[in-house]
Amino acid sequence: MSDETPGFDTNILKRAVRLVVPWIILGLVVLVVYSMLGEYRRNRDAEPAGETTGTVDTTEAVSPDGFDIPDGASYVIVLTDGLSLRAEAAPDGEVLKNLTVNQQLMLVDRAVGWYKVQDASGAEGWVAAGDRYTKLVEQ
Numbered sequence: 001m002s003d004e005t006p007g008f009d010t011n012i013l014k015r016a017v018r019l020v021v022p023w024i025i026l027g028l029v030v031l032v033v034y035s036m037l038g039e040y041r042r043n044r045d046a047e048p049a050g051e052t053t054g055t056v057d058t059t060e061a062v063s064p065d066g067f068d069i070p071d072g073a074s075y076v077i078v079l080t081d082g083l084s085l086r087a088e089a090a091p092d093g094e095v096l097k098n099l100t101v102n103q104q105l106m107l108v109d110r111a112v113g114w115y116k117v118q119d120a121s122g123a124e125g126w127v128a129a130g131d132r133y134t135k136l137v138e139q
Contacts, residue, residue, distance in 0.1 A: 074107040076115050076127065077135045085125035089114035096125045107136065 069075045081101045086093035089111045097119075099105075105117035105127070114126045115134060127134055 069104060069106055072139050074136065074138045076105045076107055076117050077137060078103040078105065078127070078133075079131075079135055080133045083127055083133055085117070085119070085123065085127055087125060089116070089126040091128075093126065096123060099127070 078099045078101060083099045084095045085097045085099055087096055088094070099119070103119070105115075105119050107115055108118055108124060109116035110129075111126070113129050115129050115136065116124065116126050118124045129136070
């Protein structure tokens with residue numbers, strides 16, 4: 001008989017680690033990607049704060065009575081009933097008035113995501129730029 005005691009085979013442990021650890025890492029990566037995808041979908045479908053939404057046919061846009069947009073001037077058509085005309089180009093800016101669908105506004109200035117406009121009464125303010133809220137017509 002031999003005095004050798006049966007020892008633990010470290011090769012088996014190394015093989016097990018090489019097989020299991022990559023699967024654990026892959027599972028964690030899939031979990032993180034799935035979580036990020038869910039957050040992206042929630043943010044994409046969320047409505048911006050302070051704005052209303054609606055579906056509008058813009059083919060019948062009519063200028064308000066007494067408001068002539070000069071030839072060659074760019075203007076903005078309101079696509080959403082109740083769109084806010086704001087004092088600042090920010091979602092939490094003071095609401096000066098609510099606008100109506102198909103209302104035309106003369107373009108005064110631009111900022112990222114916003115148009116500074118003037119309405120028929122001479123009131124100036126900012127409206128959200130984007131296909132859901134406004135349409136820019138450049139002449």
